[in-house]
Amino acid sequence: MDTCDEENAIWETVVRKLRAAGCVFAEEEARLLLSASRSTAELAERVDRRAAGVPLEHIVGWVEFSGLRIELDPGVFIPRYRTEFLVRQAAALMQPGDIVVDLCCGSGAVGAALAAMRGRIELHAVDIDPAAVRCARRNIRLADGLVYEGDLYDPLPDELCGRVNVLIANAPYVPTESIRLMPPEARMHEARIALDGGPDGLGVQRRIAAGASRWLAVGGCLLIETSRMQAPWTAELLARSGLLPQWVHSEEHDANVIIGRRTECAGQVG
Template sequence: MSDPSVVPSSVVSRLRAAGCVFAEEEARLLHAAAAGPAQLDAMIERRASGLPLEHVVGRAEFAGLRVEVDPGVFVPRRRTEFLIGRAVALARPGAVCVDLCCGTGAAAAVLLDAVPSAEVHASDIDPAAVRCARRNVVPRGGAVHEGDLFAALPDGLRGRVDVLVANVPYVPSAEVALLPAEAREHEPLAALDGGADGLDVLRRVAADARGWLAPGGRLLVETSERQAERAVAVVTAHGLPAEVLRDPEWYATVLVARRG
């Protein structure tokens, strides 16, 4: 568009009529991303139909980075910036870092940008997520692997991982239907559904994490406030003492476990 700072009021009105709570902000993003009036109109239609804004514009802002987001791939949440902030704080220069269930690879990209000389690997079971993550991670010097949790990783990482970020799905199966339509209809179920109590994938990660972590290595997992106590019990049962960190502003709850 010729002047991205001037957003037609009709764009805001159409988005507001479609139920977009932050219509003004979304209008600015769509207007700036569109190459011309025809593309802007098409983007507004896609957003009004319920497609996540990040899927419409093809990107998301995450921890100061612009991350590419493909249709059908899990959108990085702003609250997850708390998780990756803790991970960066724990990673020394040259640290070996892993981003499990990486989605777009947003966490891996931040680690690569923020931790000098870090060796960063990311993995996801979803081929669409892997394709997207490779565009965000590989140009920054990281590697992305396709497969189920640790099975995707190079065997040479065993016992070497200093920081293991695992943003596992943690929504209980019975509550997936209560999620906003944007998530239910446009993001992969495997990235949302954590099983009966929301902790199934965490249990699988915890069962194998100790063998991949270096001595003193940390496992960081996002969870919910009401699941935190049970999540701690899951990881401590596998020899990983844990603490829970909270950010009230973002309603973020992060479990940090350590291999002794």
């Protein structure tokens, strides 16, 4: 058997095992696992983990997001395709030199993507999960952004108050009782703190909205990813916080983003 035949035989074996485990995209996953493995022993170990339900992105250590390869460690929230819509909406509002803050940044995928698209921005990213912060610092390093560990606005420097042009938040918005209905890959292998939005799914969004006007510049915008069902409630949260809300939706991405603009008359909210 020549090398090509041997590689095909290995690939077919991997595909069969992944299909048997219920992997919908077995062929694509097999190719990725083969290319990412340095030995047959490492390949076998990775295939076993994938067949056991470990997310492919955690096994290979990266995910493609907005054209970038975002590094991921086990347990860190995996950026979703729909969040690329959030990135595009934010990028459309940004100008060179803008101050951009990414709350609940996770792996730093959103901030890294915005820096790659727009460049020359002052980027600050925050997450409460130490594992996510470690990832974000690797992914954002090329953008010369700063990554802070802490709870929402708490670790941000005071000098940013009233100066932030774009504030982005892909905060957890799954209602607590709905987490059990999520795919096993998410509920078993991603940090719960990155999923759980409280009883109504709006707990973290509520806190973000309440503090936004203190940090946003006049004319600055807060963008929050949410679900279609929760979008009206998210918009109301922003309106109650003195922001002018707009709901934008993408059928292609199955994504919903609420954009809240701080106007001249918006008051500073704690």
